[in-house]
Amino acid sequence: MTFGYILGAAVLFLIIWLGDGIRRIGSVSVGKTIGERGGSALLLIDLQSVFWDCGPYSDASKKSASAVILEEVAAARVQNHPVIAVRQEWSIPSTKVLARLTMRGQAIEGCEGTELAWLFSSCPDHVIVKRVQDAFETGELDALLERLDVGELRVVGLDLNYCVQKTALAARNRGYGVTVMKYGVLAAGPMEAAEKRMSSAGVVFS
Template structure:
């Protein structure tokens, strides 16, 4: 018969290992990436990013939903930015998020209604737009996708116009990832959604301190 203390010890060890691994996945998912700096003089073009505006993340009400008026106003501003970009022949890049880290995915399945994990019916865009390019990422920084950087290089893009959600996570991490590489960053403030406006102000001020422009 296995001693009780041995069983308890094994359970405690397994829980500790789970926590350590989960923290690692969360830290990795929410850390801006770094990469080779671009020659901005060779990148005269702009691109508009629509970050994570997916059905799973843009519902109204409930535990994970938004206040309806706020959501509609911000989505309207994103739609306006898309129309203006298309009229100016600025490429529109849609960035979609799919959680793939095993423990984060498990936690979202258990406690987050499965939003954003593989197999969810809400992974598609919640706006009726046809992007010029689409990126799927599993980390908060859009630069974690090699295809994203490849598209920017091929199209000589040096300035990024950022919209989408959440300002405190994927928007600010993508902005920092861009600044880390020498891109010009412009954030369309009224086209950014954030659940914590106070925290978002802190992030936006920090981004301005690094050279990002908020309009």
């Protein structure tokens, strides 16, 4: 067995391994369809220091979005609806490598900045850690929503084109009613394609 053969096999393995990481990051899970549930919850997605304070969002857009987010939190409190924050932490080996290569190493498990931004730190009743864009991927959010008897989700946070979109689609795959607060989300790029995909899946924009 030649060195060239070994090197080629190693490169092929690395490509496949990283490709699987890319697939996992952007996949939308399909879980068990929920039954009748009467409760509602507010989901805060990725409102972490590393994204909110250091992300590609303008001060003006953050000011506008934060006002809507905090209004939604206040409304949830009045209605006794749980507020659930979802935090991103890249912890799968292949996704950690991809985060270092393509995402400036942001939100890797154990790194600074994965905590909620100060503006939102007192908002949640529950905090869930996700490993990929889809917050349902680990099953922890499924279990929490079942325990809380939640069948309707209102969603705010970032980024609409990635984690908000994938989480909303995963929720619809399970039968949740999903409303995305259009002015309570941020996106680094054009949102039209993501909005169209979500709307086609039954996500409501308010």
